[in-house]
Amino acid sequence: MLQVIPNPAERYLVTENPQQPLVQTRGVTKRFGNLTVLDKLDLDIANGEIMTIIGPSGSGKTTVLRALMTLEKIDDGVIYIDGEPLTHMQKGSNLVPATERHLRRMRSKIGMVFQHFNLFPHMTALENCIEGPIHVLGLSRAEARERARELLEMVGLASKVHEHPARLSGGQQQRVAIARALAMRPKVLLFDEVTSALDPEVVGEVLTVIRQLAKEHELTMIMVTHQMSFAREISDRVCFFYEGKIAEQGSPDQIFNRPQNPRTKKFLNAVLEGS
Amino acid sequence: MGFDWQWDYSIEILPALLHATINTVIATFAGFAVAMVLGVVFLAGQRTRYPLVSWLFREFVEFIRTTPLLVQVFFVFYVGPQFGVLLSPWVAGMTAIGVHYGAYLSEVYRGGLYAVPKGQWEACKALNLSPARTYLGIILPQAFPPCMPGISLYLVGCFKDTPVLSVIAVTELLNTASVLGTMTYRYLEPYTIAGLIFLVLSLITVACLSMAERRLRKMLGLPDHRH
Numbered sequence: 001m002l003q004v005i006p007n008p009a010e011r012y013l014v015t016e017n018p019q020q021p022l023v024q025t026r027g028v029t030k031r032f033g034n035l036t037v038l039d040k041l042d043l044d045i046a047n048g049e050i051m052t053i054i055g056p057s058g059s060g061k062t063t064v065l066r067a068l069m070t071l072e073k074i075d076d077g078v079i080y081i082d083g084e085p086l087t088h089m090q091k092g093s094n095l096v097p098a099t100e101r102h103l104r105r106m107r108s109k110i111g112m113v114f115q116h117f118n119l120f121p122h123m124t125a126l127e128n129c130i131e132g133p134i135h136v137l138g139l140s141r142a143e144a145r146e147r148a149r150e151l152l153e154m155v156g157l158a159s160k161v162h163e164h165p166a167r168l169s170g171g172q173q174q175r176v177a178i179a180r181a182l183a184m185r186p187k188v189l190l191f192d193e194v195t196s197a198l199d200p201e202v203v204g205e206v207l208t209v210i211r212q213l214a215k216e217h218e219l220t221m222i223m224v225t226h227q228m229s230f231a232r233e234i235s236d237r238v239c240f241f242y243e244g245k246i247a248e249q250g251s252p253d254q255i256f257n258r259p260q261n262p263r264t265k266k267f268l269n270a271v272l273e274g275s
Numbered sequence: 276m277g278f279d280w281q282w283d284y285s286i287e288i289l290p291a292l293l294h295a296t297i298n299t300v301i302a303t304f305a306g307f308a309v310a311m312v313l314g315v316v317f318l319a320g321q322r323t324r325y326p327l328v329s330w331l332f333r334e335f336v337e338f339i340r341t342t343p344l345l346v347q348v349f350f351v352f353y354v355g356p357q358f359g360v361l362l363s364p365w366v367a368g369m370t371a372i373g374v375h376y377g378a379y380l381s382e383v384y385r386g387g388l389y390a391v392p393k394g395q396w397e398a399c400k401a402l403n404l405s406p407a408r409t410y411l412g413i414i415l416p417q418a419f420p421p422c423m424p425g426i427s428l429y430l431v432g433c434f435k436d437t438p439v440l441s442v443i444a445v446t447e448l449l450n451t452a453s454v455l456g457t458m459t460y461r462y463l464e465p466y467t468i469a470g471l472i473f474l475v476l477s478l479i480t481v482a483c484l485s486m487a488e489r490r491l492r493k494m495l496g497l498p499d500h501r502h
Contacts, residue, residue: 071397104403112401118394122416122495131412132402164496184402 005078005088005095020083022047022188022220023068028077030063030244037063039244040077045188050214050221052231054255055241056267061224064241065190068222069112070103081109082187108136111186115193117173119165125152125176126161129183137184144183151179155209171202175209182213188220189213195227203227210234228271232256240264278463285464288455292465295451296472302368302447303434309373310433311426314380318388321381339378345439347371352443368440376433383425387418420492427484431477448472 021044030038037060045051053061066072068079070087078095079086086106088095098106119128129148133139139147152161155175165173174194181189191210195203207230213219214234225231231238231252238255240248240263248261259265320332339347351360352367362370391414399409438449452465492499 069397069401071400104405107400107403110401112397114394114398114401116394118392118398118401120395120398120413120417122497124496132404135405135408135412136403166496166498181401 004097021045021080022049022082023222024080025064025067026078026080028064028067028079029075030060030067030072031075037244038067038074041245043239043246045220045222047187048218048220049236050223050234051237051239052223052225052235052252053239053241054225054228054231054267055239055247059241060244061241062192063244065112065192065222065224068188068190069110070107081106108184109187110190111181111184111188112190112192113174113177113181113194115196117165117170117177117197119173119177119180121165124162124164125157125168125179128165128176129180132180132184148179148183151182152176154212155179156205169202170198171205174198174206178206178209178213186219188222191221191223191225193224193226195225226271228256228268240267242267280467281461281464284459284461285468288465289468291451291455292448292468292472295446295448296476298445299434299437299447300476302365302372302437302440302445303430306369306372306437307376307430307433309369310376310380310429313373313377314384317377317381318384321385336378336381339375340382344371344375344436345442347375348439348443364440364443364445367443368445372433372436372440375436376429379429379432380426383422383429384418386425387420387422388414390421391417416495417497420488420495420497423484423488423491427481427488430484431480434477434480435473 023043023045025041025043028038028041028043029036037058039060041060041064043064053064055061063072067074068081068086074087078088084106085095085098087098087103089098089102119125120131123131126145126148129151130139130141130144133144133147134141137144149158149161152158155178157172157175157179160168160172160176165176168176178194194210195206198206207227210221210223211234214221223231223235233252235252237249238252239246240255240259240261242261242263248255248259248264255264256268259268317332317336321329321336323329323332348368348371351362351371352364355362355367395413395417396409399413404413437445437447440447441450441453444450448469452469455465456462489499
């Protein structure tokens, strides 16, 4: 459980430079019972950076994303978004656990695309994409619809705006989910194994959308993926997770061509052999 | 005494029985309406973040579900006055049925709520929806259709339980059939007709509700799970 952290600056050194990272985790720890899933994790993601997290299952990759989305409560440490604590609030010189109001304000900076899409089944593609803009951002219905249409067009689903998720393929559903997340104008978008639940023949269409996003938008993206070639192609930086820690990180070239850590080598060998 | 069905007598008592049927239907729907609302209250009470409150609600629901409706009706009607709660037969009856079926419905609602995948809650959080919008816009529309078979089951159950109210002199169908029987010492016709009326109305209710469920799913764009 989160506790009051007195004088966080002493415990968790926060870099103070003008190019402040958009996302910073300091000493972030998450335990499930006896199992430590995230182990004092320090991670910086710069504004506009595209970072991919790879690693064996159980290494905490997905948990980082879930902690950033506040779907998982962290047990220790601080997450900063835009220099502001996410699950804490500044109170005097201490950090205290955040109120729901603070959490809602902070969540507005973050968006997430899920492995299993999690579209609202009783709403059409368009309705899925206007739900948040109308009820959270307070846009008018007309404006929200117009923007949702643009986004759905961008992901190549202009002809499917009025379809319910049940009538869409997995790849199409995932593209709607990406449009829905983008409609909230997040600063950082989290992709949690977004192609893992897809049939192989539709993986490409989802990756194309993400590739296009990476090129055209100044969006910060954190991606957990098993698509190594895609990670190599799109990332500014690749992080290899092992047992809740960053075992190695660097440019795609460094990680994939010249890995230093034996764990990374072993993992990449195993994965690349399988594909 | 053999089986001799008297049609004259049957036709003579039919208006009175049909009239009583109206009361039975009113009792069913009024009682069940109370139950539908109380079910929400009971479930919400169990889901609060205050352990003592949720424990109290859970135990209360368990208590209601494990004791007979008849006892509860007697309790409300006869024990109530000792504590200064004096209720008319109708109000006492509706209270007892409302509480009794409310307890069952809270479990049906719980099942419906659990039927909504966890990912839906997470998507709501990721979109930063307010708790109210999460429930009203996303969760409840998906939780309601799976509740329909359970609701339909208990509505018919409630309908068939209304004769219990005859013990506190609510003039519903069974009560009327008994009164008619005592007047002529002929019980065959009144009870048979009462039974048939129950049968026909139950069948109609079940058919209507299953149609309503399909309509509702279609309206909400949810897949039809019946086939």
